[in-house]
Every structure is written in structure tokens, then in C-alpha cells.
Amino acid sequence: AQSVTQPDIHITVSEGASLELRCNYSYGATPYLFWYVQSPGQGLQLLLKYFSGDTLVQGIKGFEAEFKRSQSSFNLRKPSVHWSDAAEYFCAVEDNDMRFGAGTRLTVKP
Amino acid sequence: EAQVTQNPRYLITVTGKKLTVTCSQNMNHEYMSWYRQDPGLGLRQIYYSMNVEVTDKGDVPEGYKVSRKEKRNFPLILESPSPNQTSLYFCASSLSLRSEQYFGPGTRLTVT
Numbered sequence: 001a002q003s004v005t006q007p008d009i010h011i012t013v014s015e016g017a018s019l020e021l022r023c024n025y026s027y028g029a030t031p032y033l034f035w036y037v038q039s040p041g042q043g044l045q046l047l048l049k050y051f052s053g054d055t056l057v058q059g060i061k062g063f064e065a066e067f068k069r070s071q072s073s074f075n076l077r078k079p080s081v082h083w084s085d086a087a088e089y090f091c092a093v094e095d096n097d098m099r100f101g102a103g104t105r106l107t108v109k110p
Numbered sequence: 111e112a113q114v115t116q117n118p119r120y121l122i123t124v125t126g127k128k129l130t131v132t133c134s135q136n137m138n139h140e141y142m143s144w145y146r147q148d149p150g151l152g153l154r155q156i157y158y159s160m161n162v163e164v165t166d167k168g169d170v171p172e173g174y175k176v177s178r179k180e181k182r183n184f185p186l187i188l189e190s191p192s193p194n195q196t197s198l199y200f201c202a203s204s205l206s207l208r209s210e211q212y213f214g215p216g217t218r219l220t221v222t
Contacts, residue, residue: 006152009150032208034210042215042216043114043200043202043213043214043215043216044153044200044202044211044213045213046210046211049210051208090152090153092153094207094208096207097155097158097168097169098143098155098158098207098211099155099169100145100152100153100154101152102150102151102152103152
């Protein structure tokens, strides 16, 4: 069955440290890939997306993600985390329907 | 301002009492979708619509109905709500299935 897995339920990093959030998918072909962020009490906002081409994609708020076909992964990264990045992050995959991972909650320590 | 609106934002109701959550978008988007968000499960798609009068089931359609009579509106109907439908619901719209989805602010539903 098609699935999206975010292995880390909760991650805590210090402000200024680097961040990597993991996402793995299980689909037959290369799907369309997205990362969304949800701040407390808010809806979801698109950070970035990958459809084809360059496997390293840049998004808003200084985030980037790298698509690795061999690992079926689409991990989200940020070189230096800010306190305002504390939120829940969702990886999503589209392949005729849209599926979201369970989310990773990010806590930022001062 | 481009936006997706949902009403009500909060709703407490009792088992079996029919309710409708409205969703409206002002971006002329063709694709609209409803999700429910539950802790540890992320967002799960309930129903989606590719265009007016075209709707289809998502992952968890049981107990829900939708309609798409106009392009801008996509109401979610619970004919006989049950406690397991207590959840946070999001409506979203996009130009097409593979475009960025714009989410509404959410509707927190409690069924007692």
C-alpha cells in the first residue's frame, strides 16, 4: 500500500543548530512531494515541493529538501533553526491522491 | 485577500444531530478537499473534488458526505455524527491536484 512515513514524532534542537526532518515514501513511481508546516492553531502552509528536475529544492523560510530516489526519501533541512520555526511539519505525497505523513513536532530550545 | 474560509471554527454537538461545515474559497480553484487531523495520524483525506459536480472518496469517507454545486463552495456534511468523528477538520483548495494546497483555518468538532 502507498504510504508516507515520518519516523520522528518529536525533535528538539537548540536555536542556531541545524535541522533535518526525515520523510520516506512508498510509491511505485516518483510521486509529487511536498513539505508543509503547521504553526500552533493554524492551517498548513506549503514550504516547498518537488516535481522533477534538480533534486535539491529550495523553499520559504530558509528550508530546503533533497529528493533521493534510491532511498525513497525527501528529507527537509535547515542550516540554522530559529525559535519561530517551532511547529509541526508534514511531508505529503501526491500520486492520484494526496497523502500526508503523521507529522514531526519541532521544539526549539533557546 | 486570497483565502479559504471555514465555518464554524468550533462546534460541539451530540451524537446523531446532522451538521454541516461550510468551506469557501475565493481563488477560483478547481480542486478542493477535506481532511481530518488526529494526533499521531497526521492529515487524512475524507473527500475531494476535481471540479463542480465531481467528487470522490479519499482515505476515510465513511460517515461523511460532500457536494460541489458551485466552484467556490465545498461543504462537508455529517448526517449522523458519532464520537469517533471528533476531530480537527481542514478544507483545502488548489488550482489542480498537483498544485500547492491552500488550507482553511480548521474546524474543531466535538461529538458527545
